[in-house]
Amino acid sequence: MTKKKGITLDLAFFKKNIALILFLALLIFNIIATNNFLSWITFNNFFKQVSRVCLVSLGMSLVIATGGIDISVGSAMALGSVLAALGIVHESPLLILFSVILVIGFGCLAGVAVSKFAILPMVATLALRYVMRGMAKGISGAANVTYTAPKLTAFFTQPVVGRIPVHFFILVIAVVVVYVLVNKMKLGARIEAYGNNPVAARNCGINTVKIVIFCYAVTGALSWAAGMLEAVVVSSAHPSTIGMDMEIDAIAATLIGGTPIDGGYPNIIGTTCGAFLLQLISMMCNMNNVSYPVTLMLKAGIVLAALYFHGIGKRSR
Amino acid sequence: MNKIKSFFSNNIALVGLLIVLLVGVCVQRTFVSPENLCNLLRSASLMGFIGIGMTFVVLCGSIDLSVASVFALSGYLMLNLSQYNIVLALLVPLLAGAVVGFVNGVLVEKLSIPAFIATLATQMFIRGLVQMLCSQETYKVESVPVPILALGRLTFGRILPLPLILFVTATLIVAFILNRRFIGRSMYIVGGNLEAANMMGVSVPRTMISAHVLCSVLTCIGGMIYTSRVGVASPLAGTGYEMYAIAAVVLGGAKLTGGVGKVSGTFIGTLIMSSFSNIFSMQNILSAVWSDVVVGSVLLIVIMVQAVVTLYSKGKKEA
């Protein structure tokens, strides 16, 4: 037993930080192998794209930490951004505010369905996925909502400090906030405990319903933000394309990052690295002319591989 | 009195169907015209195949989110192969479906990956595959052979579409498997009490994999009929059908935790869903895109009511 300790420890370290290690390895590989990789353009592009995947993944990590799942994130992005875009078109701040509230409200609804009604998270969010996407389409008449808001667009397209885009700062802030929430706050400690053993959590006087609702609501809020980021780049919101396939990216990032699928500690740094890794893979595929479909297949494979690698759920199904 | 009560509580889906039909007649008189009913039943048949397939997996307590992509895949395969050989065009998609179902079953049962994640991954994978095969565009073939076209378009005596005949036949066969064959019963047993299934010597992997294979194969039939009807294969064909199918199964009285459900219920559930879409397309108040909203809401409400009823009835049992 003692002889093997060194090896198992290393393996544990490797396992724990697999997302970071793979990301760094791929990064170094690209710096060496891909032409023009190390440039401000790449940096800008990378953060513009990774920021939204990462925001959604942060929320997904919280939800998965409670042993749940949320496959309505892409639709939440669409609904939020379409409503907000309409708000910009009609110069109505109230509508923009309403878009946030509505998306968070749907998050709460999912949380209530899961915690109060004991509905399978997958089914509850599957229903909401179509409700929200449908609403986005219905409100916009299934057409692109285009707006002109030069200041807003400029804010998100021009770099703010030096050559660094605003996405970078938004991303950093979001990661730090969620990290602090999980690791430094009461609520985070309770989420971890609940995810690890719901029965014991109840016995410790933790209000389990509140925790679950909170996690889904935060995911709603972060999805809204991600939707805004996606829409603002092109000054328009298309109800059927915004947030498409986002759930698989977010789930993949979370699972690679090491948050257990059946609940437990939400590994925020891992999730962030996982999102970075996925984005890097997408970019690589893109820069090397690998088509989107193949990238999609690759990501599906990564999800299954991540599940297999981190050891599959103890309480499956 | 009691008999009527128990009849309705056993056939809530039927009541739902009646209500929907009534609404349909109120909204638009032409709703009950032979042409419209024929249309309704034809579109019901397309989605119905997924629904009755989904019944198998839901009975086992599993789920299959990959049906939408499998639906698209089968259409592409059929259309592509129809240029070479009609028999292959009809058989290969089914075979492909069986393979996907088998993979799903193995992922869920042998590797014990939670079903929704495993099938979500296969959904994405196959969608990617179809997009790649179609080069991300709608796939067309110069001339589609007549038998392939007939699959989705043939109508007997103007009101009896071939898809409906196939759908009803498939439903009867599924009902026969579920009620009269051991493999069908073992799905109820596995979904109803996994531990008991193991103890009784019911092979859980065999049952689970069979259910997933049957689900995918039936979905493929649906996809082939659909493609034959529209004449082209699109990588986005069938998007959202997994929810329609799950909704149909749940409306039909099945429990997503497994062990409860009937194919007759799913049949009625499918009719409800199709009538829904049909009515939606006929009215002018809300545009057709809202139908997803309504379907999603109905699904959510039905499962919530189901959950409340289960919680409530736990305390009350006949002595």
Added chain:
Amino acid sequence: MSENILEVRGLTKEFAGVRALDNIEFSVEKGEIHALMGENGAGKSTLIKILTGLYKADSGKIIFQGEERKFTTVLSAQKAGISTIYQELNMIPYLTVSENIFLGHYPYNRTGIDWKKMHEDAQALIDELGVDIDVKKPLNNYSTAKQQIISIIRAVNFNSRLLIMDEPTSSLDSNEVEILFGIMDKMKEKGVSMIFISHRLDEVYKKCDRITVLKDGRYMGTWKTEDLSEYELLKTMLGKKEVKLERTLPIRDFSDKEDVLEVKNLIRVPYVNNVSFRIKKGEILGLAGLLGAGRTETARIIFGCDHPDSGEIYVEGERVKIKSPEDAIHAGLAFCTENRREEGIFPDVTVQNNLTICSLDQLSKNGFINAKKRRQLSDDYIQKLLIKTTGGEQLIKNLSGGNQQKVILSRWMAIHPKVIILDEPTRGIDVGAKAEIEKLIHDFSDNGISVLFISSEMAELVRNCDRILVLRDGKIMGELAGEEISEKSIMETIVTGKEK
């Protein structure tokens, strides 16, 4: 003497070097109801699992109907004629009664399963017993008792000659028990043998022909029911000669202390039947009784894990409404559950976080945890309780059972409760750690915390309690205090009760 249907000779089974069964001798006669008695860890369930093919014995013989048999699966045991009647385990709740009876043995006609014949045959079997059950209804329409009857019918229909009934009555009320007993009588007339496991002494004495007692994996003997008094039975099951019964607690007088917790007329059918008691400040009150006597159930109700049918709870004289553990903690209660692994610890969480999970409110300001204070608190307790760990950052699942238990006790100490309920705190813990935990119980008391102490080890109760309530079948049989407390008096109280 009638012939034996089952003979077990020299059965031995080890788990990781621990003998769960040691050379068991056991036999069941044709058509008898044979009680198998023993407390937790006596080896009953291991024996049953070997008989039904779930476990394999290390050595020994099973002779069933005159032949030596080795069962490898439940199915093979069932085919041979041994079936187990669990609460609901091998039934499918949503399927019809008739299908449950014929599960896996469906009658077929030319086209497939013959439902008509199945319903008719099933109804005939039911009618023969004179029970009011409609076989076309789903199984879960019926009460647990009827489900068990159906389970019995199925087993007998499968040609089972030996039924193993594992605590069939534990969740039944008295009427239901009567119905079940009626069926058992009928089965007995048919020549079916039954092994009956129950912790309700009344039932054993009412229904069983012979009693076999196991203790700590050893065979203690078999008696005809009429030859073994309840007291002798308890003594065989529970009595430990080798353990010293010295009280480690001085006799203390609490009459001038105030009541901290009062429970009035707590009822939860059929587990808890009108339980009332009070605990004074700093007092250690023991709950004694056999398994299933309603001790854990009482504790769970007080702490809000289960809801009572009726009853009132007062803390320091004030009525409190406890609907969840959250409320209970708020009222000043703490509860260390009997299932440490399933309901106590957070296995993949650090020792420190496990220890401080309940005291987060006092450790944080505006929602932010003061990491320093948290570490301080956890380190303090690790030191004070001598918890063996590499540090607060170790995952709790890597600690030994005793140390895990100490972490949980620290968790509750840290919130300074008024009353702590300890349900089997020493279960699955080695001897050294046991002594330490017993000492901690005294520390609680010395610090003015009242303790409600549940244990199946009578010696533990005798050593550590100021007062003991004795429960049987959910009822309080009597109360023992001070010098009255002894193993003998507890057993006598279980048997006969005690007048106040």
